[in-house]
Amino acid sequence: xxxxxxxxxxxxxxxxxxxxxxxxxxxxxxxxxxxxxxxxxxxxxxxxxxxxxxxxxxxxxxxxxxxxxxxxxxxxxxxxxxxxxxxxxxxxxxxxxxxxxxxxxxxxxxxxxxxxxxxxxxxxxxxxxxxxxxxxxxxxxxxxxxxx
Amino acid sequence: xxxxxxxxxxxxxxxxxxxxxxxxxxxxxxxxxxxxxxxxxxxxxxxxxxxxxxxxxxxxxxxxxxxxxxxxxxxxxxxxxxxxxxxxxxxxxxxxxxxxxxxxxxxxxxxxxxxxxxxxxxxxxxxxxxxxxxxxxxxxxxxxxxxx
DNA sequence: GACAATTACATTGATATCAATATTAATAAA
DNA sequence: TTTATTAATATTGATATCAATGTAATTGTC
Numbered sequence: 001x002x003x004x005x006x007x008x009x010x011x012x013x014x015x016x017x018x019x020x021x022x023x024x025x026x027x028x029x030x031x032x033x034x035x036x037x038x039x040x041x042x043x044x045x046x047x048x049x050x051x052x053x054x055x056x057x058x059x060x061x062x063x064x065x066x067x068x069x070x071x072x073x074x075x076x077x078x079x080x081x082x083x084x085x086x087x088x089x090x091x092x093x094x095x096x097x098x099x100x101x102x103x104x105x106x107x108x109x110x111x112x113x114x115x116x117x118x119x120x121x122x123x124x125x126x127x128x129x130x131x132x133x134x135x136x137x138x139x140x141x142x143x144x145x146x147x148x
Numbered sequence: 149x150x151x152x153x154x155x156x157x158x159x160x161x162x163x164x165x166x167x168x169x170x171x172x173x174x175x176x177x178x179x180x181x182x183x184x185x186x187x188x189x190x191x192x193x194x195x196x197x198x199x200x201x202x203x204x205x206x207x208x209x210x211x212x213x214x215x216x217x218x219x220x221x222x223x224x225x226x227x228x229x230x231x232x233x234x235x236x237x238x239x240x241x242x243x244x245x246x247x248x249x250x251x252x253x254x255x256x257x258x259x260x261x262x263x264x265x266x267x268x269x270x271x272x273x274x275x276x277x278x279x280x281x282x283x284x285x286x287x288x289x290x291x292x293x294x295x296x
Numbered sequence: 297g298a299c300a301a302t303t304a305c306a307t308t309g310a311t312a313t314c315a316a317t318a319t320t321a322a323t324a325a326a
Numbered sequence: 327t328t329t330a331t332t333a334a335t336a337t338t339g340a341t342a343t344c345a346a347t348g349t350a351a352t353t354g355t356c
Binding site: 028057112115148 | 151152153154155157159160163164167168169170171172173174175176177178179180181182194195198201202204205206217218219220233256259260262263266269273276277279280281284285287288289291292293294295296
């Protein structure tokens with residue numbers, strides 16, 4: 001007799017076809033690759049673009065709210081800021097009113113890179129959105145927000 | 149006069165609110181964290197679960213088709229297999245009919261872990277799906293597939 | 297059958313991601 | 327005002343991700 005546990009192949013097919021986690025990871029990777037490729041001439045990745053765009057505020061941002069907005073761990077944000085700071089696109093200053101906190105802002109060259117990225121974003125985003133049936137984008141955004 | 153390029157804050161808000169890339173990355177991270185947390189007692193991440201499930205086939209799989217199915221780069225698959233092989237959950241054998249290729253299969257202990265993960269997947273998936281309006285899951289899957 | 301082109305996979309280097317933990321500063325309670 | 331708690335961020339270690347590139351084996355062409 002065999003003691004080997006076998007998962008029915010039908011279960012595998014069910015998980016493959018229905019798993020929202022797999023579906024969303026897969027779409028996230030594919031969309032990320034499209035934006036990464038389009039932004040590559042600027043030396044930006046999709047994540048760096050989103051991060052820098054979220055720093056484009058009237059007032060410098062603290063780290064916590066930015067991490068929450070992007071739905072990333074705070075430690076991920078710390079790591080993600082390093083290459084941007086090294087390139088001189090983001091400035092990270094201690095907050096004099098709370099010395100635990102940091103003030104995050106775009107430098108002039110950071111703003112210039114981001115401004116150059118906006119038209120690329122528009123074109124790429126239109127291409128991605130065109131892959132969806134008409135009118136589905138808004139509902140998709142709502143559903144993705146519900147999962148976040 | 150100032151030479152600093154300023155991106156209108158309204159542009160930032162537009163990108164934040166409408167960017168499908170940001171939305172899907174954010175949802176992917178949030179859903180991944182849920183599954184990772186649920187699967188943690190087994191020592192599995194969501195990605196490892198999906199990978200191992202995709203290896204649960206009647207015949208051993210080659211690397212290329214698995215990478216395509218998961219929409220990951222082939223080099224990512226090479227890296228992702230290493231911890232699974234090290235733990236004895238996946239076997240990676242040369243294909244005698246094509247010595248460039250590999251035969252990927254689950255070991256008995258890999259099958260056991262995967263079998264233990266299935267009920268966890270079911271519960272977690274139901275929780276995630278419950279966050280969506282009734283009937284939206286199927287359309288969401290189709291839209292995510294269209295973006296992949 | 298030799299050689300060019302293609303295919304399948306691995307390696308390297310950089311960044312992304314998170315859990316666990318540590319550090320430092322602000323706040324609240326005694 | 328100590329002291330305990332909470333809050334904001336950093337560090338470490340492991341895995342994930344991809345581009346660029348390298349290696350080896352197969353296939354197609356002559």
